Amino acid sequence: MQREVMFAGFGGQGILLIGNILAHTAMEEGYEVAWVPSYGPEMRGGTAYCLVVISDRPIGSPIIRNPMHLVAMNHPSLEKFAPMVKPNGVVVINSSLIHIGSDRDDVDELLVPANDIANDLGSIKVANIVALGAFVARSKIADFELVRQCVKKKFSSKKKLIPINMAALEEGKKVAQLK
Amino acid sequence: MGKILMKGNEAIGEAAIRAGCLNYFAYPITPQSEVAEYLSRRMPEVGGVFLQAESEIAVANMLFGAAGCGARVFTTSSSPGISLMSEAISYISSAQCPVVFVNIVRGGPGLGGILPSQADYFQATKGGGHGDYRLLVMAPASVQEAVEMVMMAFPLAEKYRNPVMILGDGLIGQMMEPVEFPEHLRSEPSNKDDWATNGMDTRKSNKPNLVKSLFLNAELLEEHNILLKAKYDRMKQEEVRYESYNTDTDYQALIVSFGTMSRVCRTVIDNLKAQGFETAMIRPQTLFPFPQEPIKQAALKESCKVVFSIELNMGQMVEDVERSVQGKRPVHWYGKAGGDVPTPEEVIDVIKSFF
Amino acid sequence: MAKTFKKPQALSDQPTHYCPGCTHGIIHRLVAEVIDELGIRGRTVGIAPVGCAVLAYNYFTFDFQEAAHGRAPAMATGIKRVRPDLIVFTYQGDGDLASIGMGEIIHAANRGEKFTTIFVNNTVYGMTGGQMAPTTLQGQRTTTSPAGRNVEEVGMPVKMAELLSALETPAYITRQTVLKPKYVVRAKKAIKKAFQYQMEGRCFSLVELVSTCPTNWGLTPVEAIKWAEDNMLPYFKLGEYKTPDTVEED
Numbered sequence: 054m055q056r057e058v059m060f061a062g063f064g065g066q067g068i069l070l071i072g073n074i075l076a077h078t079a080m081e082e083g084y085e086v087a088w089v090p091s092y093g094p095e096m097r098g099g100t101a102y103c104l105v106v107i108s109d110r111p112i113g114s115p116i117i118r119n120p121m122h123l124v125a126m127n128h129p130s131l132e133k134f135a136p137m138v139k140p141n142g143v144v145v146i147n148s149s150l151i152h153i154g155s156d157r158d159d160v161d162e163l164l165v166p167a168n169d170i171a172n173d174l175g176s177i178k179v180a181n182i183v184a185l186g187a188f189v190a191r192s193k194i195a196d197f198e199l200v201r202q203c204v205k206k207k208f209s210s211k212k213k214l215i216p217i218n219m220a221a222l223e224e225g226k227k228v229a230q231l232k
Numbered sequence: 233m234g235k236i237l238m239k240g241n242e243a244i245g246e247a248a249i250r251a252g253c254l255n256y257f258a259y260p261i262t263p264q265s266e267v268a269e270y271l272s273r274r275m276p277e278v279g280g281v282f283l284q285a286e287s288e289i290a291v292a293n294m295l296f297g298a299a300g301c302g303a304r305v306f307t308t309s310s311s312p313g314i315s316l317m318s319e320a321i322s323y324i325s326s327a328q329c330p331v332v333f334v335n336i337v338r339g340g341p342g343l344g345g346i347l348p349s350q351a352d353y354f355q356a357t358k359g360g361g362h363g364d365y366r367l368l369v370m371a372p373a374s375v376q377e378a379v380e381m382v383m384m385a386f387p388l389a390e391k392y393r394n395p396v397m398i399l400g401d402g403l404i405g406q407m408m409e410p411v412e413f414p415e416h417l418r419s420e421p422s423n424k425d426d427w428a429t430n431g432m433d434t435r436k437s438n439k440p441n442l443v444k445s446l447f448l449n450a451e452l453l454e455e456h457n458i459l460l461k462a463k464y465d466r467m468k469q470e471e472v473r474y475e476s477y478n479t480d481t482d483y484q485a486l487i488v489s490f491g492t493m494s495r496v497c498r499t500v501i502d503n504l505k506a507q508g509f510e511t512a513m514i515r516p517q518t519l520f521p522f523p524q525e526p527i528k529q530a531a532l533k534e535s536c537k538v539v540f541s542i543e544l545n546m547g548q549m550v551e552d553v554e555r556s557v558q559g560k561r562p563v564h565w566y567g568k569a570g571g572d573v574p575t576p577e578e579v580i581d582v583i584k585s586f587f
Numbered sequence: 588m589a590k591t592f593k594k595p596q597a598l599s600d601q602p603t604h605y606c607p608g609c610t611h612g613i614i615h616r617l618v619a620e621v622i623d624e625l626g627i628r629g630r631t632v633g634i635a636p637v638g639c640a641v642l643a644y645n646y647f648t649f650d651f652q653e654a655a656h657g658r659a660p661a662m663a664t665g666i667k668r669v670r671p672d673l674i675v676f677t678y679q680g681d682g683d684l685a686s687i688g689m690g691e692i693i694h695a696a697n698r699g700e701k702f703t704t705i706f707v708n709n710t711v712y713g714m715t716g717g718q719m720a721p722t723t724l725q726g727q728r729t730t731t732s733p734a735g736r737n738v739e740e741v742g743m744p745v746k747m748a749e750l751l752s753a754l755e756t757p758a759y760i761t762r763q764t765v766l767k768p769k770y771v772v773r774a775k776k777a778i779k780k781a782f783q784y785q786m787e788g789r790c791f792s793l794v795e796l797v798s799t800c801p802t803n804w805g806l807t808p809v810e811a812i813k814w815a816e817d818n819m820l821p822y823f824k825l826g827e828y829k830t831p832d833t834v835e836e837d
Contacts, residue, residue, distance in 0.1 A: 073408065113498040113499030115495060116496070293662045294662065294664050294665030296654075296661075300662070300665075327652075429650035443652040446641060
């Protein structure tokens with residue numbers, strides 16, 4: 054069983070980091086993982102994305118045109134990647150910045166006002182963690198508690214940031230459980 | 233030690249340190265500059281040498297000097313940088329110094345692009361510089377394998393007193409995968425007293441050592457080339473490495489593919505199997521020496537009708553595959569050279585078009 | 588009969604291949620004497636260039652490496668960085684150092700690499716048959732400037748000692764010559780200083796030596812010395828261009 058998640062947004066939104074956290078969590082769970090960043094022309098013009106592949110067998114091609122899930126943090130990345138998501142995948146849309154839908158009726162679309170929630174928590178910077186919390190809770194792609202542990206580990210050198218990131222995860226989870 | 237999630241480029245830097253190489257000279261170039269960034273921090277921590285040189289030309293000659301005086305050294309670069317180093321690689325090969333080069337290949341020719349490519353196959357395996365020389369070339373298909381190959385490269389370079397090249401690509405360098413650094417691949421540098429310019433005081437013999445590549449006398453140069461060829465022939469006997477995939481079936485097509493492209497081909501084989509169509513792969517792990525005989529044997533299997541060489545270039549390894557198959561089966565090339573890695577579906581379409 | 592002089596231990600017995608009147612032999616001897624006097628033969632590594640001195644390793648009795656054309660300073664950098672305890676020098680001509688190897692020498696000097704360069708400037712590519720070099724004088728005829736160096740086309744001869752002493756980092760830059768015995772004494776002193784500075788762990792040092800090439804100049808050895816004195820010394824002025832003391836004063 055192989056699952057792929059595309060995380061996409063502006064450079065600076067912490068896209069690579071949440072991909073990294075998910076990859077790390079899946080590795081801790083004993084899965085094979087690959088984290089493939091965008092590099093090259095795709096990086097220019099502000100779009101950053103990374104693909105996380107999680108599998109119970111050695112991963113073949115780490116380059117996937119049609120990922121199972123998508124976490125879109127800005128408008129251009131939703132437009133670009135939404136049509137590629139496989140049917141029945143989860144599409145997280147940062148509705149604070151994106152005012153359109155995925156235009157797909159065969160995916161599980163989840164609107165998360167990640168920037169607004171992050172602002173309410175006190176820092177726009179944790180919008181990515183809100184989105185991650187929402188995505189993990191909705192897709193059940195990884196154990197939520199393990200994700201918490203991995204977030205803590207990522208911020209182990211900046212301990213004072215851990216509480217707000219924990220709160221961000223929880224708020225994301227709440228949104229995912231709303232509907 | 234457990235697995236850690238690491239970017240290929242950083243894992244390559246760490247692997248060299250774990251292998252016992254504490255000397256690194258380099259010049260920045262995409263898509264492998266993270267190695268230099270990583271080692272600029274790590275080398276001082278382990279008491280090693282890190283130097284950013286003024287050019288790749290200088291880098292390669294620094295490696296030449298350092299290896300010539302007996303130190304374990306390596307560098308990392310990408311295609312245009314390796315072209316600049318090729319002058320020194322020729323000298324280093326002739327002077328028989330052990331040096332490890334990592335080429336995180338990008339698309340070419342010229343400045344090309346920075347996306348994954350295998351367009352330096354010829355340069356690496358046929359000699360990018362002048363003269364009759366060969367590098368021992370290994371091609372990793374995962375970050376873990378890149379780590380292992382880097383660690384293996386140092387004792388191999390010293391065993392043959394010859395440069396070893398790791399031929400990766402942008403994906404191997406940029407991707408993060410879980411890695412482990414195998415303790416057993418750590419190796420002590422060999423004793424180089426009989427040839428290295430490590431200072432006469434440090435040696436028992438009071439005879440000066442000379443590291444050189446000039447042989448003005450025809451007989452001596454001939455003798456030198458025969459000696460070098462004997463080493464390359466010995467590599468062909470002792471160092472061929474490859475991986476077989478799905479070869480125990482009655483496959484109808486054999487794929488030969490290496491590095492990143494071979495991972496796509498593994499998915500191709502799995503997907504075709506699910507459709508009831510058997511294909512198999514030989515994945516060269518050493519590009520020189522090339523697994524000529526295993527490819528020939530695999531191609532000659534009665535069920536096998538056709539052989540594909542699938543590469544991220546316009547058809548380079550296919551020449552060696554043809555040489556291996558010796559006309560006994562049709563050999564076809566498929567690949568792309570712009571940086572766009574073919575999807576499994578694209579490769580499947582190509583294979584199916586032959587049946 | 589008693590020998591009037593003793594061959595330095597650092598010099599081999601092999602007769603050199605240099606032409607009559609060529610100054611490489613004298614410079615080799617000075618380097619060997621200095622190495623003997625400093626007692627560093629057992630930890631010295633020389634680097635031979637591409638040029639007439641490509642076979643220099645045959646004439647010295649310590650470890651040697653042979654560089655690609657112009658790359659000796661990079662090679663020396665590699666050695667010195669991984670083995671700071673070794674004493675390393677490059678021995679380079681004008682084509683090697685000031686033309687194809689200009690990048691390597693400038694950057695090695697600027698990084699303050701702790702090795703010594705012996706730079707033999709005789710205004711021509713000797714080994715390849717007397718072609719124009721970066722240091723060929725204005726109007727000087729060579730096999731590739733048959734009408735004489737035209738500075739309108741190729742610029743003025745490069746003054747390496749001046750150029751390198753413009754850098755902040757190098758410890759010692761000097762230009763000397765071995766045209767006459769009185770100069771030889773000073774040249775040897777300079778070479779010795781350069782090695783001593785290296786032994787003290789000071790940054791890069793270079794000794795440029797104004798030299799002759801009677802064969803390619805088409806002159807007898809005696810005429811060559813006179814030609815060099817009359818034409819080279821006014822342009823390539825002898826002297827200490829940079830010493831560690833002036834650096835400390837800054």
